[in-house]
Amino acid sequence: MASLATTDVCDANEALLESGDLRILPPIFQMYGKRRAFSGPITTLKVFEDNVLVREFLEGKGNGRVLVVDGGGSTKCALLGGNLGQFAQDNGWSGIVVNGCIRDVDEINCCDIGVRALATHPKKSKKRGLGERHIPIQIAGEEIHDGEWLYADGDGVIISKIELSV
Ligand SMILES: O=C([O-])CC(=O)C(=O)O
Numbered sequence: 001m002a003s004l005a006t007t008d009v010c011d012a013n014e015a016l017l018e019s020g021d022l023r024i025l026p027p028i029f030q031m032y033g034k035r036r037a038f039s040g041p042i043t044t045l046k047v048f049e050d051n052v053l054v055r056e057f058l059e060g061k062g063n064g065r066v067l068v069v070d071g072g073g074s075t076k077c078a079l080l081g082g083n084l085g086q087f088a089q090d091n092g093w094s095g096i097v098v099n100g101c102i103r104d105v106d107e108i109n110c111c112d113i114g115v116r117a118l119a120t121h122p123k124k125s126k127k128r129g130l131g132e133r134h135i136p137i138q139i140a141g142e143e144i145h146d147g148e149w150l151y152a153d154g155d156g157v158i159i160s161k162i163e164l165s166v
Contacts, residue, residue, distance in 0.1 A: 003037040004164055016160070021127040031117035032105060033085070033095065037153035038114030040066040040094035041163075044146045047131035048072045049100075050150040051079040051124075055164030057138035058084050058131075066114075066150045071100025075118060077125040084109030089113050095152060099139045114152055145166045 002038045009022070016022035034070055043065050049072075057067050067088070073077045076143035080096060082104030088096055088111065095114035108115055134146040135158060142159065 003039045003055060003153060004151050005077060006151055006153050006158050009151060009158055009160075009164060012030045013164075021161040023142045023159045025142055025159065026141060028118060030098070030119060030159065031116060031154070032108050033076060033111055033113045033115035034109065034119050035095065035112060038095035039149065039151040040064045042066050042068050042144060042148045042150050042159070043067065044068050044070070044079065044135060044137045044144060045131060045133055046135055046137050048061060049074050049077050049079075050126040050128050050130050051084070051126050052129040053131040053133060054079055055084055055087070056085040057098075062091050062093065064089065064092060064094045066095045067093060068097045068137065068139070068144055068150065069070065069099065070139055071098055073119035074119065075098050075121060077101065077123045078103035078121045080108070080115070080117070081124070085111040085113065085115070095100065095150070097139075097157065098154070113158055116157060127137060
């Protein structure tokens with residue numbers, strides 16, 4: 001999927017930025033994965049230091065979606081690693097945004113997906129299977145809804161209520 005430049009989206013849509021239909025995530029993320037630019041419809045997930053549901057999603061078909069995981073900003077373990085990155089690539093996910101940490105960064109950087117996360121952490125997460133799927137989440141003060149669209153590139157991450165055209 002061709003990605004729009006986030007700078008062009010901002011320049012061309014000041015009214016949508018004003019109304020909140022277009023939101024820019026604060027620049028808190030590091031870039032990982034082979035794809036520096038990626039986009040797609042969002043699937044939301046809220047978990048805390050437990051990545052069973054992250055695996056459940058990535059083991060299923062992505063169909064070009066972006067999985068946005070609100071991990072509460074925890075920097076105490078990783079919610080995504082090399083195996084899950086490989087699933088994401090093989091199952092056609094466009095990207096993964098994690099408000100939390102990832103690990104196996106060298107493996108993830110070889111996967112043909114885009115990844116944004118706060119940082120890396122060597123410890124795996126709990127495996128209890130707790131969390132909520134498809135709910136509105138908040139990352140760094142910005143609300144994100146299941147089914148909205150995400151556009152990410154080297155300049156930033158944008159959330160849009162609707163799909164944007166080139
Ligand atoms: O299973 C995990 O906790 C994450 C991981 O290490 C992987 O995806 O390889």
